[in-house]
Amino acid sequence: MPHPARLLAAALLAALAGCGTPSRPLPMTVTAADALQIRGWVPDALKAQVALAEVQGGAETEHWWGSKVSAAALQQALEGSLYAVGMKPPAPQPLPRFELRAELALLEQPRLAVAGVTVGVAVRYTLVDKADGRVVYQRLIASQEEARLGEAILSPSERLRIANERALRGNINLLLRDLVTLRP
Numbered sequence: 169m170p171h172p173a174r175l176l177a178a179a180l181l182a183a184l185a186g187c188g189t190p191s192r193p194l195p196m197t198v199t200a201a202d203a204l205q206i207r208g209w210v211p212d213a214l215k216a217q218v219a220l221a222e223v224q225g226g227a228e229t230e231h232w233w234g235s236k237v238s239a240a241a242l243q244q245a246l247e248g249s250l251y252a253v254g255m256k257p258p259a260p261q262p263l264p265r266f267e268l269r270a271e272l273a274l275l276e277q278p279r280l281a282v283a284g285v286t287v288g289v290a291v292r293y294t295l296v297d298k299a300d301g302r303v304v305y306q307r308l309i310a311s312q313e314e315a316r317l318g319e320a321i322l323s324p325s326e327r328l329r330i331a332n333e334r335a336l337r338g339n340i341n342l343l344l345r346d347l348v349t350l351r352p
Contacts (some may be wrong), residue, residue: 189323189326189329190241190329191235191238191332191333192333193242193248195333196241196242196336196340197244197245197248198252198253200252203252206345207254210253211348211350211351213350213351213352214255214266214348214350216254216255216256216257216258216261217257217265218250218255218268218295219256219257219264220243220246220268221267221268221270223239223270224269225242225273226238226239226272235325235326236275237272237275237332237336239272242272242291245336245340249340255347265297266352267295268294269293269296272291273291273292274288275287275288275332276289277331283316284314284315285315285327286312286314287331287332288311289335289336290310290339291309291339292306293305293307293308293343295350304350304352305346309346310339311335311339311342313334313335314331
């Protein structure tokens with residue numbers, strides 16, 4: 169019969185090895201409180217006038233380890249955020265005047281997630297006036313967030329996922345706060 173300490177050690181190692189946990193769109197979307205605050209500042213020219221092009225960059229999460237952000241997850245988070253602040257029109261609508269393009273340019277993660285995890289992201293955003301092709305806004309927004317050991321004690325992959333989602337939510341929040349200052 170195996171020793172209880174060995175069973176506990178084996179269970180702990182199995183939990184630490186874990187499977188990859190992909191980042192999810194909903195936790196990357198701006199919070200309801202932030203959306204409500206930003207919604208009041210959206211200029212009339214952007215209200216229900218921003219369409220989102222297909223997001224570029226990103227990567228699928230590996231099966232056995234880590235946490236990545238897919239282009240599809242970022243796409244859903246951006247669409248949800250734009251809709252929440254009133255920039256994305258409810259479907260179906262006539263074609264919006266502006267197109268937002270986004271590219272996940274950087275996802276910087278530690279190689280070994282032992283304790284707390286800090287993740288850095290950079291997303292390149294471009295807002296184009298579709299009438300004349302003029303670039304109205306262009307910026308590379310970088311942000312960084314962390315997840316502490318206590319938030320997912322047995323799973324480094326979960327800590328990476330949490331930090332990814334927080335970093336991208338902060339990044340999208342910065343984008344939206346930039347966009348409301350535009351007067352296109």
